[in-house]
Amino acid sequence: DAGVTQSPTHLIKTRGQQVTLRCSPKSGHDTVSWYQQALGQGPQFIFQYYEEEERQRGNFPDRFSGHQFPNYSSELNVNALLLGDSALYLCASSLDRYHEQYFGPGTRLTVT
């Protein structure tokens, strides 16, 4: 049983560019959350998707947007990249909105 998978593993982008990160949830899970983890810090909640809609959002600007597909996979899009967006982006999935979240390995984004 595959766990949460994310792609790509690593990504290097230039300031001002746009990036799309992808996540496939654990089998049977329908809820996907995205977190940003800066180096040496705990993960920070970006937003959560359930039934293809953004249900809750953390303190992140509108440059961060997402999407959930009918197969429950999800994308995180970041526009107008800043140096401060360099971080590990984590996807977590759960059985539903009420159950434990399981994290993927993350995508390491470096903005130069």
Add this chain to the structure above:
Amino acid sequence: QQQVKQSPQSLIVQKGGIPIINCAYENTAFDYFPWYQQFPGKGPALLIAIRPDVSEKKEGRFTISFNKSAKQFSLHIMDSQPGDSATYFCAASMNTGFQKLVFGTGTRLLVSP
């Protein structure tokens, strides 16, 4: 009020020792408290979680102690092993139906052989 404060920042114990990591919160609406273990280059892995209706929960060598009145909870690792060397995060959320986890800043644990 949304913060979870975690201490210590780093911890070194000998094999067989019992490291203890502490967390404190302010928001009394928090009602779910998981602990995650993270190895370098990996995502956090759920270790154990507790809800406020119990004061202690054990799973294998990991124990959570919870003090609702003090708004504190802690992780104890019994008979620690070098393989336990990792970063540990406490977290909290309100079970409103949309689990937005609020994480502590992490504790880097090193278990020496």
